[in-house]
Amino acid sequence: MQTASLLYYFLLVCWCIDFVENQTNGIPRRQRRRMRYRGSRKGSSANHRPNRQPQIKTSTTVAVVPSVPLINIDDGITEVFDSLIGLSGHESSYSVLPGKKGHCTANGMIMYDKAVWSPKPCITCLCSKGKVICDETTCLSLTCHKTEIPEGECCPVCSDIVLNISLDDTPEISGASPEPNDPSDPMLLQPLRTQAEMDELLRREKEELEGREKEIHKKDDEKRKRKEKKSQEEKKKHDYEAHQKEEEEISRREEEKRRAYEEEELQIEKEEEEKRKGNELPEQERKQQKSEEEEEEEDEHILRGDVFRMPPRFPIPVPPAEIPPLPTGCSISDTTVSCINARLTQIPPITDPELTSLELEGNTITSIPDEAFNGIPNLERLDLSKNNITSPGIGPQAFKILKKLKRLYMDGNALVHIPPELPSALEELKINENHLHAIDEDSLQELKNLVTLELEGNKLSEANVSPLALRPLKSLSYLRLGRNKFRTVPQGLPTSIEELYLENNQIEEISEICFNHTSNINIIVLKHNKLEENRIAPLAWINQENLESIDLSYNKLYHVPSYLPKSLLHLVLIGNQIERIPGYVFGHMKPGLEYLYLSFNKLNNDGIDPVSFYGAYLSLRELFLDHNELKFVPFGITEMKALSFLRLNNNKIRTVPPERICRSVVDDDNVDADSNDDEEEEVEDSHLEHLHLENNFINTRELSPYAFSCIRSYSSVVLKPQKIK
Structure with a gap:
């Protein structure tokens, strides 16, 4: 009797384990059949909406891994994978698809967010917000004595049970008694001597079997609920898509009727117009016909190689024109691009009509071609200081497009002439520390709005600066000509001049006519020259009414000069021999x-x-x-x-x-x-x-x-x- 009871419970355990194995192995088979069926369909992708998960396809056959199926997860369904708990695991080297946020690419194929697939046997990958996360398949723990992994499978199965069941439809026990030294068998922990002990052991085994059966039933119920929920959602989607298709079909028919009606009216108008003016097509009808053709072409546009078709009501967005990136070392802030000390050899190609300031100081730029600033016509400030720009390297039309340019800085270059065709809106021009050796009467001809002019550290003198060179500068108030080779105060100073700096020259004399036409002059700096008090004419500046500051430091004066301006407030005579x-x-x-x-x-x-x-x-x-x-x-x-x-x-x-x-x-x-x-x-x-x-x-x-x-x-x-x- 005891032997029959043990045999009964043992067969019951074997039957439960076999039931579980059939349940777990049945899912991949159904999914493999589903994948083969989907792979054989053609043309179905044209009706897919953009938010649905794509199927993995190649040009001829479908790559299917038998052991682990492809699983698509919709947005409304939450699946829990024990093998993918914790997103901090191994990340693959797959890159995110450019321009598609949240999508992944695997072996040249696009994977949507939350898609799961198997690149290798026993490996499962998940696309999560543009990142690919892979993990090995987790197997269930077994309580049998011997296990083995069948060919093409990932998880081990009980070898003794599989072997016995496969021999005959009726389960039989082969080698009924387990190994005597197997410590995992609770029946061998101690010998069965009494009926009470045997009943207690059978009761425990029965409770364990009932618990396992409940767990198996619970899992089956959960899977069934998931399948029902998924089928309901798929049905809703299908109904929604069918409804959308019906609406699209209705709108398409209405659109066709409207177009047919418009074409009929247009044909009538065209015939009437041809009767009046011959065969000439009016410009308005030509534009209307062109727009209708463009609308029809837009309806036929297909995105990404006929994989997804956009709805007819939404036009395909045109990508913006590519803008060349800024070179290394450049930065942009509001309406200013700064490329200071960026090792540039040429002016970078920038296209930004809203740009108003460009800083290119401290590079090795040698030339400015005519088209250098075509992409930034609204520039107001341009700094080209400390480069290697030469006069032959500047195109004749280089600055002509900059109609709004107000400040131009070209200090520390290799210019021998003032650049040609400077914008008339220019208010500040600095060409200090160059090699300027001549300024003719046409060099500054168009700069009527120029307020500040700095030409220090050049090779200018009264011999190579025309007396008419500064006359066109009607608004000039600030002029710096220091560190040049002047022996006298330059002639032809504008009447608007207010501040004049002539330090570090070789000026020896101030004549009576130097400041005859500069009634607004306020500051004169003549330090570090060769002036003596007897070389300053008595009427050189005594009648000036606005001249308040004179700096005659470091000259050759032996006493305080006489005939100083009446309006003088500030007199600097440091470093003379007074x-x-x-x-x-x-x-x-x-x-x-x-x-x-x-x-x-x-x-x-x-x-x-x-x-x-x-x-x-x-x-x-x-x-x-x-x-x-x-x-x-x-x-x-x-x-x-x-x-x-x-x-x-x-x-x-x-x-x-x-x-x-x-x-x-x-x-x-x-x-x-x-x-x-x-x-x-x-x-x-x-x-x-x-x-x-x-x-x-x-x-x-x-x-x-x-x-x-x-x-x-x-x-x-x-x-x-x-x-x-």
Whole structure:
């Protein structure tokens, strides 16, 4: 009886395992049959909608892997794969299809998002948001004693059960007793001695079998529900597609009727028109006919080699024209492209009508062809500084298209002439540090709006610059001609000029006619030239009414020039050989000189008269007399009511009497109330805030306590260090 019961339960276990194997192996067979059926269909892809999953096909046959089928997952269905849990696994080298976000490509075929396929046996791949994730197939665990992997399969099966079942339709036990040393068999853990023990063991086996049967039934129910749900959704899709096709067919028929009606009307109108004007086709009807033909052609467009057909109501988008990418080292920000120090050898081909600024500084560009800026006609600022551009390398029409160009920078190149055909809208032109050696009367002919012109560091002189070259510049106010070879002030300066910079030339003379037509000039810089006071004509600039600043530093002046402009406020004479300030030299100025810089000269006390500063007592704000040869504080300092900054450092001064910088103060014994009031008023009237007396020979211990009484803060008086006697 016990033997019969054991045999019964053992056969029941074998039957359940065989049932599970048939269920798991049945799915691939059905799917393989489905794939073969789909692969044999032709022309069906033309009716597919773009959001449906494509089938894997080749030109002749369908590549089918018997062991693992192709599975298509729709957007509305969620499938759980135990072998694909966790997306951080191995990623294949398949690249994402360009222009199709979320699609993948495998062996030249397009795989849609969530598609699953098997490139190799026992390998399953998933397309997830443009990435291909592959994993090996996970097999179920078996409890049988011996297992083997059949040919063409991935998972092992029980070899003893398969062998016995295949021999006869009725299951029989071959080799009934298992190996005696097999520890996996619970029946062999201990010998069966009593009926109670045998019943307990059978009860446990029965419970395990019932649990397995429930699990198998549960899985079968889940699979059945999934299939039913999938079939329902496929049915809905099919119904929806059928409905869409019906609507499309109805709209197509209506469109055909409308076109037929329009063609009939058009034919009637055409016949009537031909009767009036012969066989000439009106322009309007020709355009209408052309548009209708284009619409018909658009309906016939097929995307990606007749795989998907677009709906007739939606036109195929035309891809934009390819724009060449910016070279390495370039960047774009708003309406500016910057290619500074990008090692460019030519102007990059850029097409952007909205671009207004282009920076090409610090490259090795040598030429500018005529078509260089055709793609950026609205450019307003162009920087070509620090390149190797030559005059022969600039095309005659290179800048002609830039009608809106306002700023052009070409510093640090190899130009010998000003570029031709510059835009008339130009307001700022810089060609410093080049090799310009001539400017004729036509070089700047069209630049009537030019405000700033910089031509420093070239080879220009009065011999190669035409007197008429600057005359067309009606708006020019800022002109820099420093570091050239001028010996005189250039002639023909525009009447609009306000600031003129001629430093580092070889100018020796200023004639009476230099500034006759420059009534608006405000600043003249002539430092680092060869000027002497007797080579400055008395009427050179004395009558100027707007000239406020003159810089004559580092020339060959021996005393402060006479006949300075009446309107002068700022006079710089640093680094000359000035020994004397003539009396009343500032007396004719109105409203009066405010800034006088005489540092690094040869002034001594004999060269400064009591009336040397006459005319500037009420206006002078800053007086620099440092680095001279003064032995005491000059006279007249106390008369300067507006003075706020005084430099007397690096001289030979030994003492500072109380009355030389601040007004004299009465001794304490004789001070009455009135004098105290007067003293307070005098101290309040002083504006002196900064005083420098360092590097002299002053004994600070011997200074009077009233020497600097008019200075508001003693911290503003610099006395140290002093020289040793």
